[in-house]
Amino acid sequence: MKAIKESLLQLITETSTNLPPDVREAIRKAKEKEDAGTRAALALSTISDNIGMAEENVSPICQDTGMPTFKVKVPVGVNQMEISRMIREAVVEATQTGKLRPNSVDPLTGENSGNNLGEGVPVIHYEQWELDEIEVRLILKGGGCENKNIQYSLPCELEGLGRAGRDLDGIRKCILHSVYQAQGQGCSAGFIGVGIGGDRTTGYELAKKQLFRRADDTNPNADLARLEDYIMENANKLSIGTMGFGGNTTLLGCKVGSMHRIPASFFVSVAYNCWAFRRQGVTIDPETGTIKQWLYKDEPRTKEPVTVTPPATADPEKSGSREVVLTPPISEEQIRDLKVGDVVILNGVLHTGRDALHKYLMDHDSPVDLQGSVLYHCGPVMLKDSDGNWQVKAAGPTTSIREEPYQSEIIRKFGIRAVIGKGGMGPTTLAGLKEHGAVYLNAIGGAAQYYADCITDVEGVDFPEFGIPEAMWHLRVKNFAAIVTMDAHGNSLHKDVEQNALDKLTRFKEPVFS
Numbered sequence: 001m002k003a004i005k006e007s008l009l010q011l012i013t014e015t016s017t018n019l020p021p022d023v024r025e026a027i028r029k030a031k032e033k034e035d036a037g038t039r040a041a042l043a044l045s046t047i048s049d050n051i052g053m054a055e056e057n058v059s060p061i062c063q064d065t066g067m068p069t070f071k072v073k074v075p076v077g078v079n080q081m082e083i084s085r086m087i088r089e090a091v092v093e094a095t096q097t098g099k100l101r102p103n104s105v106d107p108l109t110g111e112n113s114g115n116n117l118g119e120g121v122p123v124i125h126y127e128q129w130e131l132d133e134i135e136v137r138l139i140l141k142g143g144g145c146e147n148k149n150i151q152y153s154l155p156c157e158l159e160g161l162g163r164a165g166r167d168l169d170g171i172r173k174c175i176l177h178s179v180y181q182a183q184g185q186g187c188s189a190g191f192i193g194v195g196i197g198g199d200r201t202t203g204y205e206l207a208k209k210q211l212f213r214r215a216d217d218t219n220p221n222a223d224l225a226r227l228e229d230y231i232m233e234n235a236n237k238l239s240i241g242t243m244g245f246g247g248n249t250t251l252l253g254c255k256v257g258s259m260h261r262i263p264a265s266f267f268v269s270v271a272y273n274c275w276a277f278r279r280q281g282v283t284i285d286p287e288t289g290t291i292k293q294w295l296y297k298d299e300p301r302t303k304e305p306v307t308v309t310p311p312a313t314a315d316p317e318k319s320g321s322r323e324v325v326l327t328p329p330i331s332e333e334q335i336r337d338l339k340v341g342d343v344v345i346l347n348g349v350l351h352t353g354r355d356a357l358h359k360y361l362m363d364h365d366s367p368v369d370l371q372g373s374v375l376y377h378c379g380p381v382m383l384k385d386s387d388g389n390w391q392v393k394a395a396g397p398t399t400s401i402r403e404e405p406y407q408s409e410i411i412r413k414f415g416i417r418a419v420i421g422k423g424g425m426g427p428t429t430l431a432g433l434k435e436h437g438a439v440y441l442n443a444i445g446g447a448a449q450y451y452a453d454c455i456t457d458v459e460g461v462d463f464p465e466f467g468i469p470e471a472m473w474h475l476r477v478k479n480f481a482a483i484v485t486m487d488a489h490g491n492s493l494h495k496d497v498e499q500n501a502l503d504k505l506t507r508f509k510e511p512v513f514s
């Protein structure tokens with residue numbers, strides 16, 4: 001078993017940096033369905049470029065490498081404690097080499113362990129089987145999409161859909177609702193795993209287990225196969241689209257499983273996974289520890305050439321966009337000139353800030369002057385090189401809505417002119433943008449290589465004690481493109497897309513599976 005750690009390290013690296021072929025195929029098909037020049041098409045091009053860059057750079061597809069979750073099957077007699085030790089060592093090494101972001105945080109002290117180890121982290125599940133090989137599957141599911149998981153207890157009342165009863169039609173309504181409530185915040189277009197039955201814990205486990213099915217398989221249960229097909233066809237009619245920009249593809253895959261329940265409980269649990277659907281698996285020889293086979297790889301394929309799409313290719317006719325180049329400090333006049341749909345190209349310094357920083361800034365000063373500045377909701381993957389200089393390994397946006405309780409006040413207090421993030425923000429921020437003269441810019445969630453490539457210098461860092469993702473990084477960028485989705489005139493693309501999706505959701509109120 002000497003080689004097992006090396007095999008596990010390969011598994012982690014491959015999972016974080018190279019999307020499996022079934023996922024790539026689903027994204028390719030989605031791209032085909034969007035009209036060239038629309039915002040959704042532009043987002044999908046950026047996503048495709050990013051997938052190619054991650055593979056080429058052997059760097060994380062998305063900066064959030066999630067909660068590492070291993071599912072291990074072992075022959076009788078194999079030492080599971082030894083495998084767990086090897087997994088933990090491989091996780092630490094993958095963190096040191098920047099394949100994983102340090103993501104393990106003590107919920108009480110807020111301290112980041114720095115090496116992805118912690119109480120209950122990584123997650124490792126074991127099962128025994130009678131084959132003479134070890135199977136290890138790994139999923140790296142990020143926080144933004146994890147936050148969009150949802151569990152329904154039937155019967156219930158659903159916004160737009162009315163009563164969902166304890167039957168297949170009630171289940172249908174819950175699944176449609178789960179896609180609606182996720183909007184673009186889990187980096188749509190997404191994949192969902194659905195667990196019907198069980199209890200609250202096993203229901204979610206079953207939902208997550210569905211994510212290990214290949215995106216192109218067929219459910220062996222005819223009723224569930226029919227349900228999966230129905231959801232794939234109809235959830236896409238909600239027009240939420242890639243990143244919640246509107247568009248033809250909202251869902252890339254739907255896999256449903258069922259298990260027995262107890263008479264009083266009827267749960268439908270939905271695990272939402274972003275387009276950066278990172279799961280991989282291997283079988284390992286228990287004698288040597290070497291990899292025998294990869295589970296989600298097809299025949300060797302030629303790498304797709306990486307041709308980075310210039311942000312300016314959005315067709316102004318179709319997307320209604322202008323392209324505006326801005327260099328901070330930005331004036332109020334420049335901001336008030338921007339409209340939803342404009343593409344902003346930023347040059348100069350951005351400051352990152354997310355949950356810990358927003359909370360801190362509410363009642364402290366900022367270590368740097370933020371007048372006219374751009375705040376980037378981002379928790380990057382950073383590594384120090386041999387000269388002690390910070391290198392950016394991945395740097396896409398994080399879900400902005402978490403900062404809704406703070407954002408407007410922080411914009412006012414510090415004179416921030418633009419906030420970059422993803423998924424949009426709520427009514428308090430929208431009012432704050434109007435009142436204080438600021439905009440919200442949506443970057444493409446998960447496109448961490450694409451944005452890392454725009455960063456020319458790390459100018460410094462404040463609050464390293466918050467941990468790498470939560471620290472305030474000062475990053476110099478060149479040609480950093482993001483779309484205005486909330487402007488200083490009270491307009492919000494997110495509000496419009498959500499309202500439109502709700503109107504469409506109501507069309508699915510009538511029973512289909514009776």
Ligand SMILES: O=C(O)C[C@H](O)C(=O)O
Pocket residue numbers: 063064142143144145185186187378379397398399400445469
């Ligand atoms: O933590 C992050 O970097 C991003 C997170 O996965 C998110 O989607 O908000």
Ligand code: SF4
Pocket residue numbers: 062063064065066141142143144145185186187274275276396397398399445446447
């Ligand atoms: S930022 Fe988006 S792509 Fe990355 S883990 Fe979060 S939800 Fe997934």
